[in-house]
Amino acid sequence: MNLEPSTRARELEAQLSAFMARHVYPAEHLYDEQVEAGHRDRRPPILEELKKQARAEGLWNLFLPGEHGAGLTNLDYAPLAEIMGRISWASEIFNCSAPDTGNMEVLALYGTPEQQKQWLEPLLAGEIRSAFSMTEPEVASSDATNIRCSILRDGDHYVVNGRKWFTSGAMSEDCKLLIVMGKSDADNPNKHQQQSMILVPRDAPGVRIVRDMRVFGYDHAPVGHPEIVYENVRVPAANILLGEGRGFEIAQGRLGPGRIHHCMRLIGVAQRALELMCSRAQSRVAFGKALGEQGSVREDIANSWCEIEQARLLTLRAAAKMDLDGNKAARDLIAAAKVVVPRMAVAVIDRAIQVHGGAGVSQDTFLAEAYTYARFMRIGDGPDQVHLSQLGRTLLKRYGEA
Template identity: 50%
Template sequence: MDFQPSPRGKQTAERVRAFIKEHIEPIEAAHWKGIHEKRHGGHWTEWTIPPVVEELKAKAKAEGLWNLFLPDAELGAGLSVLEYAFSAEETGRSLMAPEIFNCNAPDTGNMEVLWKYGSAEQKEQWLKPLLAGDIRSVFFMTEPDVASSDATNMAATAVVEGDEIVLNGKKWWSSGVGDPRCKIGIFMALTPNPDLGRHNQHSMVLVPLDAPGVEIKRMLPVFGEYDEPHGHGEVHFTNVRLPLSNVIAGPGRGFEIAQGRLGPGRIHHCMRCIGAAERSLELAIQRGLDRVAFKKQLINLGGNRERLAEARVAIDQARLLTLQAAWKIDTLGVHAALTDVSAIKVVAPTMLQNVVDFAIQIHGGAGVSHDTQLTAFFNQARSLRLADGPDEVHKGMIARLELMKYGQK
């Protein structure tokens, strides 16, 4: 295994870092300050996109730093999962950067689904404007009324009726649905079929947000933050009738698509966690060197040097594990990397949470304010320990795959 970036992967990551340093870092604090000052709580209809976002997107596109996640040389940068991982880490250092390069979740996962499984018509209508950055999207999966850690519990339905599919159900934590540019969602739901196994009874359906019967009920705060203008919504679907052609790949293929979608997406999430952890550690060290208490620099008080060392070890371990997962996906396929992908989904967010906690402690009161990125990074870390499956589900997967080597199920 060789985790050194290829010349192309290294050059792209260096260009991403330079762009962030030159164009994003100088304006990011003011960008988020402006959003916080205009906060309207859950009234998502009043959210707007600051003009600087579209200006920076245009600059990134002009420099060829666009759709870096997509391993397609015509539609994206043509980078492998491993090659893109290094750029994903760079974007993780900034809360703003992923969107500027059109590499933000959930759009990346949705675009990958359409690229890999979508029909020609679906690609023309929805993938094309998503790749151009003209619209945004949402993924409807988690439900409020069932234990969503077990996806087979899903209560929402997508029932085939002739040449239509009818959607009913409730979804929440639908990230991105508050964005005024969000026009399309992928709705995953049960398509009952007694002749098929339980992993062949779900479908993914493309749902325009203006379709009759789609209603955004509210926006949900994460530790008191609404993440505007992105937002996480509760959305109800009542007899939403759509053409059968809106089903991706065909009824009953939802779980198959989900497996193809989540592997590379988890690499992206974890590498961004590593970038955020690196930035958090930098902030902690700078603060620890600059501030003095009891006639000592903070970094030399108590066990702070030991905590610093532990953070460095944890970040590098998480990076190596994530790069190994990316290498396996590229060389052996997603199914050969199942243990690795589950492992990084447990390790990287937990590592970030611990590193940010250390940085917050070093900052004191400033660490829990909006004066640094730390509270947003902590929010990200803690949320990711639930998103795309909680830690316990991934640990269960790791244990099951390990026991299978000994003939146990």
Template identity: 65%
Template sequence: MDFQYSPKVQELQKRLIAFMDEHIYPNEAKFHGEIAENRRKGDAWVPTVLMEELKKKARAAELWNLFLPESEHGAGLTNLEYAPLCEIMGRASWSPEVFNCSAPDTGNMEVLARYGTPEHQKQWLVPLLNGEIRSCFAMTEPAVASSDATNIESRIERDGDEYVINGRKWWSSGANDPRCKVFIFMGKTDPDNPNKHQQQSMIIVPRDTPGVNILRHLPVMGFDDAPHGHAEIVFENVRVPASNMLLGEGRGFEIAQGRLGPGRIHHCMRLIGLAERALEKMCQRTLTRVAFGKPVAEQTVTLERIAEARIMIDQARFLVLNAAQMMDTVGNKAAAKEIGMIKVAAPNMACQVIDWAIQAHGGGGMTDEFLTHAYAGARSLRIADGPDEVHRNQIGKLELSKYKTLKR
């Protein structure tokens, strides 16, 4: 692997770092303050004025849709080229939206770009690419272990020129946001198909369709993540045109696999940036605090943790870059093991580094909004997009498969 970033990527890195320094870090308190003020007024889900202002600035700076490859609407970057940029954006949990590079919109845009009809793309993809609306991916269900996507029980049934949708979803990120105008919904169209990977389908559901009922928002370790959030939703006799079906009946699992590969690596890229910033805060804090006659930074336990954090972050970064290169060169399917490896490694690394940073801050670490929110986000990613256990099982099976074919 060539670890040298191309001149194009280096230039984008410089511009992105400059934008973060000028517009993101100085506005963190303002952003969270605006949400807090909306919460005090009784509606935390009101989109912030600041976000919309910064989105205009990012678009004007041509730092927009950086995630989308091979598109007139995106930067045309490979996964390997996007990785260091995604890491920079990940240093502030709310900043990816500024650049129209936040989940679940990125995954949904890729689905619509790859599998949507021209009509789907005109109605939903274009306004998403323009940052005019947001979206939701409705897959996980509370009644079944959704780590096995074939367990999904929601139904999508054909009725003439329409499909009728029934089911209960949760952890549907973004559904609480009033800017969310469209869901991509996964359910079963053929539950009796002997091939369990051809039972599911994906379909487009406009947010304002009758029968779509948001029951509640789901906090993550006490954080509501407003105005984005995560919701539990009931779909009750929801009717949409048959033309809203994506790719065709029975293709939902195929779409999910294509969607989750890039989504998983994007999360891991952002986590590296988050961990880097946690390490920075840890170093800055321990250099200025004195305990037992010397700076905390000089205590052996602190030095060991700083060293281990540096090693762990760099290990995770190299794993991510390797997975990104494989996705670019041999495809997502062939890179399944490498994607699984980073999905386990990056969240666990980030949790540990952030935990050490919290510990280094002492009591202040428990009230530091960046660190506590960063930990909650990193911890949730040990479950989201497939829990550690599922990825470890897959990695183990793929590793064993190399030996099953060997002649002894």
């Protein structure tokens, strides 16, 4: 299996790295300042400016294969996602941020021409943002068959009722679309055909944002992860995606690429943490010598490098398998990467925090926020236990009989 990106991907990698060095890293603190200064409900001016520059340079929709995107393979996209992942908000500059990426993939794959015209085109243009409304506070949403939100037909409309939370992206005023998953046929004996997905405008009557959910104390403005109540929200029947009972099918199609994209970005986070750890270890002196001369610090650095390389290779192999044989055939590798990479990132960032001391848990480095992201991703898009259980069941079936 060839894990080398194409010539075009290498060229884009060099172009993207140069763009990040020239425009994005210097603006990292300015973004935070503008958010705190009043741009907590929509994208700050620096982000809008950088988006225009990125699009002008052709660094746009790099994640999406086919006619709607850059036409890259998953393997080609991996090093690009890693570079973008080094700053938490950088992916949006290139219109490659979650949950928009997954939502655009859904609309590209399953949307009608009318749905694509209304929602996909402005998303592809970076004019609006979107959110994916699936997780619910009252049930264990790692088992999507537990979902209680109802999507019931009423003449030419569907009526949506339910409570969701961690609907990432929906706090922003730039978010105009919510893709909602709920039950349209709760009595169907096939529990995987009870669910549907429907397109709900964020400003539809009955959509009520209750509160923003904080992650380890961070509110992640202007994106946010709000709790939302849907109270008799009426949307046209034409807003249903693919048809009634197809929600679980769409979710599986959506989450495969989304999981591997998170892994790609997290490798970038871990790599940056390793580089900061090395820099700190070289420049900081304690007990008469640089931290990097301490054996335990050297071991932490070496172990981190080994773990990043292992996780990167696993992620690239999963991406290549997706390209060669399809997402379904690659699901074991995707599941393995989704377990391994966030665990790795948490461990590497934790070591970097330790080397930085008090600075590591402060706002003076990106490490504290990076840690919350990595730790959250052991839950987001399915907790470790779900992926391990599914993978273990598959392996028992594959090898147990032999």
